[in-house]
Amino acid sequence: MKKIMLVAALLSMVYLASLGKITPHPYSQKAIHADSTKGLDPETGLVIAKELDMVKAQCTGCHSSKMILQFRASREGWLERIRWMQRTQKLWDLGEAEPVVLDYLSKYYGPVKHAQRRQPLSNIQWYKLNK
Amino acid sequence: MTQKRRNFLKKLIGTSAMSVLGTEIVFSNNMPKGYSPVILNSLDDNALEMLKKNKEMTILSDRPWNVEAPAHLLDDEVTPLDKMFVRNNGNPPENIDIKSWTLTIEGESAKTKKTFTLEQLKKQFKQYTYQIQLECGGNGRSGFVPQASGNQWSEGAINCAEWTGVRLKDVLNSVGIKDDAVYIGYFGKDTHLSGDPKKVTISRGVPIKKALEDESLLAWAVNGQEIPLMHGYPLRLILGGWPASVSGKWLEKIVVRNKVHDGEKMDGTHYRVPLYPIEPGGKAPDSDYRIIESMPVKSVITYPKTGAMIDDGKTLSLRGHAWAGDLEVSQMEISIDFGATWQKVSLQKPKNRLAWQHWSTEVKFPRKGYYEVWAKATDAKGIAQPMVIPAWNPAGYLNNSCHRIAIKVV
Structure with a gap:
């Protein structure tokens, strides 16, 4: 049953795409890599949460959501990025939105633990080499 | 859709994955974990097609465009255009008229100011072709722990294509360089992401010695073709072996400076590293940084x-x-x-x-x-x-x- 529903969902997505609901425009379309479906905003690939609309209003109006998706940092780390954008990239004063945006970024895009000097190879897609 | 209906649907399907393309995907919860919805991936596929890039390239950012090659795509001896990484800081210029495009050489250490059309550059100076490696200063950044900010490049922000143009030194010498010249800086026609036309996206440079090397080019062709828009059409500075950000794209001006060029992204932690090793996650005072010059082996x-x-x-x-x-x-x-x-x-x-x-x-x-x-x-x-x-x-x-x-x- 689950499989049927999945297929139905996928078919509906393909159908919607064929209706032209997304019309990629050169140099302005939002291309995203979603790595899970536990609540990702289809427009940006960002985690869906109550702060998301604010994050989209403050952040992804100017730059790719991938700038957020590929980075992980503590609250202080994200604040440092905001300050840098304010210093050099004409980002406005976020005012009351700042703690909301920081709550979101540090909660969903907080630091992850890694091996210190070199990580094991990961995401290997094994294939048979015949040559 | 009303808030009521949204809440109702949320309760019904028990998920926050509420909508794709403005409508609901019912049962999206049932999608296997780690599964990327077809449409989201197809957006990247469309973007790569639009950029004329190999479909195995990885898009790190789409505003600005930053795209890298997985290592196995770099197998060619001369990197084909569709496998060349893209690192942009702003938006490429629009409505480029190749006939009216000019390059101006000026600056406090230039003996005079001269402006060249592309035709003049091609006719007045001898042309050269070199195969030149260009590597982003941040290539491999994803390996650092704690994570360093910026595009998380793996191995693929490197290419080695054949660039054709005139020697920068021939053009600079025709303008005249004063004895006190220290550095050159470039300006391009790309636009700032903020949309402010007064803001310079990036304006970097190199010491005069590097600028005067035989392989330092003002190039209009790569692999025998016009330079693609993403790579600096119609004119690009090529300074191989150094962070590729010194190879300015959409080139319209070069300044000959009597001091280290102080353009955008020549300061702070931009393309600069501490003079001495610091502990992971540490800091160094701004005065203890040096500009990256030659890239390492x-x-x-x-x-x-x-x-x-x-x-x-x-x-x-x-x-x-x-x-x-x-x-x-x-x-x-x-x-x-x-x-x-x-x-x-x-x-x-x-x-x-x-x-x-x-x-x-x-x-x-x-x-x-x-x-x-x-x-x-x-x-x-x-x-x-x-x-x-x-x-x-x-x-x-x-x-x-x-x-x-x-x-x-x-």
Whole structure:
């Protein structure tokens, strides 16, 4: 049953795409890599949460959501990025939105633990080499 | 859709994945974890097609465009256009008129100010073609822990294509350089992401000595074709072996400076590293930073693609490229035992100065199992690639640690 529903969902997505609901425009379309479906905003690939609309209003109006998706940092780390954008990239004063945006970024895009000097190879897609 | 209906649906399907393309995907909860919805991936596919990039390229950012090649795509001796990484800081200019495009040379250490059309550049100066390695200063940034801010490049922010143009020194000499000249800086026609036309996106440069090298070009062609828009059409400065951000795109002006160029992204942690090693996550005062010049020695395994499974007893062919900034690579080695022992491999001379060098070898594995092939290049001064991540720095530059691929002998 689950499989049927999945297929139905996928078919509906393909159908919607064929209706032209997304019309990629050169140099302005939002291309995203979603790595899970536990609540990702289809427009940006960002985690869906109550702060998301604010994050989209403050952040992804100017730059790719991938700038957020590929980075992980503590609250202080994200604040440092905001300050840098304010210093050099004409980002406005976020005012009351700042703690909301920081709550979101540090909660969903907080630091992850890694091996210190070199990580094991990961995401290997094994294939048979015949040559 | 009303809030009520939204809440109702939320309760009904018990998920926050509320909508795709303005409507609901019912049962989206049932999608397997780690599954990327078709449409989201197809957006990237469309973007790569629009950019005329190989469909295996990885988009790190779409505003601005930053796209890299997985290592196995770099197998060609001369990197084809569709496999060249893209690193943009702003938006490329629009409505380019090649006939009215000009390059101006000026600055406090230029003897006069001159403006050239592309036609004049082509007619007035001798043309040269060189194969030149261009590597992003942040190539390999994703290896740093703690994470350094910026595009999380893996190995693929490197290319080595054939650029055609005139020598920068011939053009500078025709304008005249004063004795006090220290540096050159470039300005391009790309626009700032904020949309402010007064804001400069990026304006970097190099010491006058580097600018006057034979291989420093003002190029209008790459691999015998017009430069693609993403790579600087119609005119690009080419200064190989240094962070590729010095090779200014959409070039409209070069300034000859009597001091170190102070353009956008010449300061702070932009393309600068601490003068001395600091602990991971540490800081250094601004005065203790230096501008990155020649890139460090590095290599990549381009064949086979990581993840190859081969039959026990079979010989595996391996190949790739090596480069060392301004220097030549003098030795190339691989290890199949996590760096315990190394075997020298065959290494070609560069086609010209600042071109990458091709290496190849064959290897036999002693028994079944999981192996990693590590590749290590050594430059003409005897400096080799580290096996672990080199000195951490705040903006994550210069990770030239050995490239590794996974092999299974079955």
